[in-house]
Amino acid sequence: MTATRYHSRLHQTARERHADTHPLTWRLHEDGTRVDLEDYTAKDGYAAVRQVLGRQSPEDVIETMKSANLRGRGGGGFSAGVKWSLTLKGEDLPRGYLVCNADEMEPGTFKDRVLLEQLPHLLIEGMILAAYANDSAFGYIFLRVEYVTAARALTRALEEARAAGWLGDDIAGSGFDFDIVLHTGAGRYICGEETALLNSLEGRRANPRTKPPFPGQSGAWGKPTVVNNVETLCNVPAALRHGAEWYQGLSGNLSDDGGTKLYGMSGRVARPGLWELPIGTRGESLFELAGGMRDGLRLKAWQPGGSSTGFLMPEHLDLALDYDTIGEAGSRLGTGLMTVVAEGQSLVTLVRNMEGFFARESCGWCTPCRDGLPWVEKLLRALEVGEGKPGDIELLQELASGLGPSKTFCAHAPGASMPLVSAIQYFRDEFEAGIARPDGA
Amino acid sequence: MERELACYEQPQAACIEALKIVQRRHGWVPDGAIPVIARVLGVGAADVEGVATFYSLIFRQPVGRHVILVCDSSSCLLTGFEALRDALSGALGIGFGQTTADGRFTLLPICCLGACDGGPALMIDEDTLGPVAPEEVGELLEGYP
Amino acid sequence: MATIHVDGRAYEVVGSHNLLQACLSLGLDVPYFCWHPAMGSVGACRQCAVKQYKDEDDTQGMLVMSCMAPVEEAMRVSIDDEEAYEFRRSVIEWLMANHPHDCPVCEEGGHCHLQDMTVMTGHARRRYRFRKRTHRNQDLGPFIAHEMNRCITCYRCVRFYRDYAGGEDLGAFGSNDNVYFGRYREGALESAFSGNLTEVCPTGVFTDRTHSDHYVRKWDLQFAPSICHQCAVGCNTSPGERYGDIRRIENRYHGEVNGYFLCDRGRFGHGYVNRDDRPRRPEWRNVGEASATPLEVDAALDRGADALRRARRIIGIGSPRASLESNHQLRELVGEANFSSGVVAAEQACLSRMARLARESGLPAPSLREVEAHDAILVLGEDPLQSAARLGLALRRAVLARGEVLAEARDIPAWNAEAVMTLAQGARHPLFIAYPAATGLDSLAEHHLALAEENIARLGFAVAHAIDDRAPAVDDLDESTREAARRIAEALLDAQRPLVVSGGSLASPAILDAAGNIARALAGRRRRGGLTLVRREANSTGVELLGGHPLEWALDELSRGAADALVVLENDLYQRLPRAPVDRALEASALVVVLDHQRTPTWQRAHLGLPAASFAEASGTLVSLEGRAQRFFAVHEPRYHRPESRIHSSWRWLHALEATLEHRQASDVGLETVIRACADRHPALAAIIDAAPGNDYRIEGLELARAPHRYSGRTAMRAHLDVSEPRPPSDADTPFVFSMEGYSGSDRPRSLVAFAWAPGWNSPQAWNKFTDEVGGHLRGGDPGVRVLEPGSRERSHERSHGRSHERSSESGYATEVPAAFAARDGEWRVVILPRLFGGEETSSLSAAIAARAGASTLTLAADDARRLGVTEGDSLSLETADTRRNLPLRVDPLLPPGLVAVPAGVDPALASGDSARLALPDSMGVETP
Ligand SMILES: Cc1cc2nc3c(=O)[nH]c(=O)nc-3n(C[C@H](O)[C@H](O)[C@H](O)COP(=O)(O)O)c2cc1C
């Protein structure tokens, strides 16, 4: 068979990755095989658990995480330490849950997969630490069902960890009890939204929940619940092992945000793939690592981190890829995996495809998203085939504004509106070309 | 099933897993399974049907022996999804949402498979493949009798 | 309270409300869909957006959904803000993208919340130019029609049906712009409250199927405030009439009783008033003749009076399904000594116990709103979802209100509906049910004790004893019941407001004694508790207050020749007692006068039949199980559309008959006069005068309109009879007129509301314009007056018959603890179980209800069925002293051995407590008649 089986892998070789610069990936095998328990413990694995559990108070752990300035890698960029500090815990409250968001479905995003498939123990270690800080009784890894290899890797790793006493009662003699269940989904992008995820976990339709109350107040089964992305949790062991200052220092003077980030690139670039780089790395550097455009194509536009982030132009490559900088440029860092569009590729088609995606994946709960997005998609389809009508672009802009923040129930629709608004902003002529002119005009 | 129930605070949480267990057995979830699952979990049949019809990978209609999920999201669009889709449609004589007359393949679109650096990508049963060139499709399908 | 600023004006609002509630309560118009006053907020539709400003200097502001925004002191908002206005207009535009725009053929048209909101938001021009998606509809049974294409996906249907009312067969399916609300398989909706979907759904997805065949717009219906006659709860209704038929029944908001919701028996059970075979003219039937001759009113009165005059002694049989006024008037006609309440002795014994407990137990009978505020409930011998369905719904709300308590402790406001459910995880206040068979509330109960009647009573006695050891103890109580009693007592004592629910459904005075003891014991501990006692019929409570002999007494008097004439008021005796004694009594009567609105078997035996008005044509007063006297008003005047009809209120017939009998000028009598006479005669009922404003009540000098301002076709609707329009019939009995010429507005507070309609609000949501705050009370006061309160004095009526030999201890506790039930070989104890559909006389005559009435069955315990070697579906013959009947078997794993349960309405000759023999039909040798 000629077609290749897809393998998730990093472009950096083992020699390029080091414990003090690549906290997420330094343990990865060159051949992409899973790092098992033996290998993981040999490479300082579970050292943070031993160092923290029972030795530091949960409050101290949270303080460290706050100063480490690890911002949520699921796309929102909310400080993990702050989130944990807002999670209810205490004598008179039931112990809650820790949920790992491994539903990775944001178009253009393929970063959690590598960690899940090849380094499951790092995630487990991160979850133990997060659970300790938040007094979570139980953990769930909410994994998208299509990640078959990851499911196998996690299942094995959970068994290994349980057998070795890293999970279960009295972990490492600390008196702390915690265990993890692997939960696989059944499709649908919206399950990645943290509150929809909780509904899905509870076996319900994955409509998001209203906030407030936030999951930290009332999450899974009404208990205080922390939801963090895979990559976020995988950053926790190193941050706690080496301290906030070290962690924050990883990004040097590139960014105020702490740590490294799994960056990636897809589209028609020479070397699509993944790299672990200090957060705040400039777009230009990433673009160079990917070898620039392939087949002599020229870069037309790019998205910094998935379909729900706004388009940026080639000149924006100069910017640091961190949450605030990209935010100020009018987009969002999102998942940090760039999608590039080549000269000659139609923005109208691309955006129509994206809005079709968002319309299809809408949960159907709130009106603007459920009924507005299909209309957007149809208008774009009309423009794509040259059947647009005068006023359609303004109508699209109006619809996009109705999909914006605070107007819909969750962030799905605002995510859909971003690429549309920015595409019209930068490439209005392409949209205008789709408006049918009366004959001879 | 019991093992599943033990993992959660409320039996309803096992609903999706229960549907998947039925689906592993039959390839899809037949009508009769809905009230059965409802009874086991102690919830209403309408709740189970509500869940079954929400998730895209729970099939409430018969599917072929092999389900082909073709990523139709942005990165794959930019790297050749449309040509791949057309090649598959051509080879199988069906479009999205359809099953070949011999019951061998069902063709479905899926959102981003998390294989964007290997786009255009697709998944057949449990195998993720990519990049897949349109020319490779015929040979590829032979691997799934 | 909090002060908020809306568009620059300061208002005082309730601090615990959300902004939408607050604005609507102020009378400000904010459009909404997914929110509902009884169901709280979920923030799905995004229709209620307003601008919120951080402070005085913030000119930018941010859009918020008012239904999800908690009221905050000094908060600044704008409804009129341009961006908010535009956004709300857009929301409607999106909602309408797939909507079929089929208003002209849609039965929601004219009382459609979607239409109202479309106008309110200013969306007028359609810009969506693509194909609409379409759905297939389902057959949802005889009550509800389904048209999914009109859906705007507000989720209110499932939120009501499933979350609020506990139905499990309606759901939301699919996702994105393809969400479908329906049953998981086509078929009749199972919930007893499905009819509320017609009002809860803001569009025409769920409409009243019973209305469909003879549909008219809301504006063409004539309404009156009415009281549901189909059970004792006393829900307030708004029946709508056109061309002399009741076309549909809508909920009439009552802040204490039914709130926004009715049960399906009440909503769909009115078909009997439209029956073609209803008696419409007086009829005379000579002795021994099958057919009757119609008479004019005067002739009928003369013949009736002549015959009565010849009688030695006249017995009057009243009715718990007739008004106080009619019963009173009959009692006046025949005299107190000759008056029977029309209720059988066993039931009457229960009714008088209930009245006594209501006064003496120390616990008040709560309104349904108050029921919902109780936090521990014991149901003793009732299945409220069958016997008093709307009460069952209130009990469900009470139990689930625990979620709100938990949520509020975590700063989640009660209106944040989904968040409350998430936090609550189904948390419930304790509910205990003791009942022989499974009930619809079992899934909410902490414990269901399936016991025979005596054992239910024993459990109750034991509970009372556990609360107060002066209450009699129960000897030889088995360990598990003792333990249950202890747990129940503990839960009731732990509660802030414990509620005991019992009633007469199992016809067991012992159960009521037990319930009374518990109430007494709780009251002794000074708990703010409640005692709800279920009666069977719309005016059971009322006739008990009037007094009267039991029905058996009346039949005896006639059969033994002590009386020779009988006047029966709206009562089919064959529904109450076995055929033989009724036949005997009727045969012994030289004259039988029957007043009824149905051609019942009793009517067929009448010498003189007088066509009585049903609730649709009569005004009068009923007393509900809460002890609330409530007035219902005639919806229409039957002669207007059917000039040949001679239908009159029974109290009017009876007054005329009495006058004729006494050779007085048969001057007409007014409702007011009868009410006053009744109140004078019965001190316990003195308050009924105040149950509603009198006939001289005016608003802005105007009488009250029964028809909406847009009522059309009046000048032509009688053109087939007479091309000149007659004056509308006059109504001297009430402040209502049979026309639109009167007050029908919402700006002046009033408690008498025939139909809710307010500027811009054509749908039932218009009720929010009549209340002090949304979901609160009618600004003019919730209708009705309580006549049965703890400590309320009543002349003790000494009766020769039916006087129960209740014995009680010094502390007032009942002391007769029954012995435990012992199943006996070959002998079965009959229990009659109330049922919502098919278990009540008049609603069963309505086609839609008949279609939903379950099969007639007999139920046995699983063990008993096994011992008999029979399985579900087998036909079994049941024989008692009075009847023999073949019925298919049902097996209830809960039912205690030794009992055979039969649903109400299957065979009136069967009564709870009868002993029966069971056999396979052929071994019995005789077929059922
Ligand atoms: C529509 C939608 C889809 C999302 N999908 C994902 C996802 O697949 N994985 C993820 O980690 N976060 C996803 N998120 C973000 C989560 O809601 C949440 O912010 C995140 O899991 C929090 O983790 P973090 O703080 O560690 O980033 C999604 C958000 C939205 C609105």
Ligand code: SF4
């Ligand atoms: S924005 Fe879309 S995905 Fe989010 S709640 Fe609304 S309908 Fe659902």
Ligand code: FES
């Ligand atoms: S009424 Fe507020 S969002 Fe629906």
